[in-house]
Amino acid sequence: MAGDFELTRNITIGQYLPTGSVIHRMDPRLKLLAAALWILSISLCHTYLGNVAGLCVCLALFALARIPLSYGLSGLKPAIPFILILAILQLLFYGNGYGPSGQVYFHWGILRITSASVRVVVVSTLRFVEIIFAVSVLTLSTSITELTHGVEGLLRPLGRMKVPVHAFALIVTIAVRFVPTFAMEMEKMMKAQASRGAEFGTGSWWNIARRTRDVFPLIIPLFNTALVRAEELALAMEARGYVPGQARTAYRRYRAGGRDIVMFLAGMALSAALVFAPFPF
């Protein structure tokens, strides 16, 4: 892995790709709500055909947002190990948990692979991919400012119950916003330490003590700069008149227009179809 320091390459969360498509221009509150509903319905859909249809819709979203699919695929890459491990565990052990449901394909000791466990594996893998695609389209087409307004707008009703909605929205926004920044910082730190002889990821995986020690030169400076950065951010916000808990007006007012409502209804219809349509298998 020598020479491979491009961490930002695989991080799509928190990045914004402005293409000016209809998806980009949609009202952020409705977009968030539609995305949440869509993800919910993906998690409720447990038929093969339904998930294939869901995947097609996700791919269509990329086209609609004019975001190259390669970008969604690179966001998928870091998740592959999780998907694989999950799939293997489910394949091996799911058949036992729910009794002898469906046809048994393979049985050896405590391992039992049934048609039900195969279904769970395929469906959950597809779901995982669909959700990553949907979230990628959402974050790539929504700037941080829009995301904050969206979250805040949707949570506003809770504000009446004394929930600190604005503070919550701000925390989420800052966290997401700084993911690429920290990836950049980490990249720079890895390069700087490699320049003076450090090596990362070369120790054997079982040698946990050594591998842990290997990351000290990264973690310690990163914590340091993170704390400094947090302090600077707080100062910069206060210097520009930010007072926690104070009522604020927004520079941009979001008003859901006719097109936003039509798109939202289309999203709701798709979500409902995914859950309630009688997919044959």
Next chain:
Amino acid sequence: MGESNRGDILTVSNLHHTYLQGTPLAQPALFGVNLVIPAGSCVAIIGHTGSGKSTLIQHFNGLLRPQMGEVVVNGARLSNPQVDIRAIRQQVGLVFQNPEDQIFERLVGDDIAYGPLKQGIPLSEVVQRAKWAMGVVGLDFDEMKNRSTFAMSGGEKRKVALAGVLVLRPQILVLDEPTAGLDPRSRRDLLRRIRDLNRSEGLTVVFVSHNMEEVAYLADTVYVLAAGHIAFHGTPRELFGALDERPDLQVGAPPGVEILRALHSRGYHVDTTRFTVPEVAEEVAAAASGQRGPAAAAEPPSGDLSAPPTAWEGPAHRREPDGRHPHAHAEDRGDAHGR
């Protein structure tokens, strides 16, 4: 330019680099860069912000591998994936911008010794090297080795970081904006130490800078990067002399040169191609003594100070690498290679 010369410790030929290649955020940074670093020289890389300087120097020790083109360090081709990258990183010591961020050990001595200990070098030798490296950057070994790294000034931290790279005993020292953010005194001190390393220890030095005073003080060769190309290449003297014809380089002149130009525009016959502080002082003194004032303009100038620029061999302290004259020409003029 592609051929490698025996006296050249590092050559870069037709180097291209694109960040995030193959993604929609692809960002081209270098387009066919050619550059030669003779052993023992002190090379400045300057250029507008975003011109690709940091990208270029990260190729020197293999942090970035050539996507196209070649980088050769001491005969080793870095485009070859089999090349021993640890050996390259030991030969080419790279100090990042704001290197004080990378200090992580609690004690100064431990932080400096990190690299060689990592390489498995015996402790006794590491101590010897650390002593040398700390001496070079001006940190007293016995006093500083057990100091806490968190209770140090910015200038001291930078010295620690520099020592942490020097302790690897590199043959080439590459510095990215070494004096950025330092106070004037620390800046002058650091520059003097870098210069001593180059002039007396024979270390090859490459540095990135935005400060023309530093370039005038340290460099014997300058490369100007503009939008990922080498836009100019020559001695500092040639660069400062060519600035009028080359506004595209977006390079300012050092204050000394500005002073001489101001005098010149007031009718003093000063040599505006001189740029180091002692040279400028001589010119100004000559102008002040009336030798070359507007009144004396009609008389032919006398004395060695007025020697025509072509006979100028540079001040005595300016050591030419391997006794050769630094090859000097502007890329765009298409001159044949000077050697």
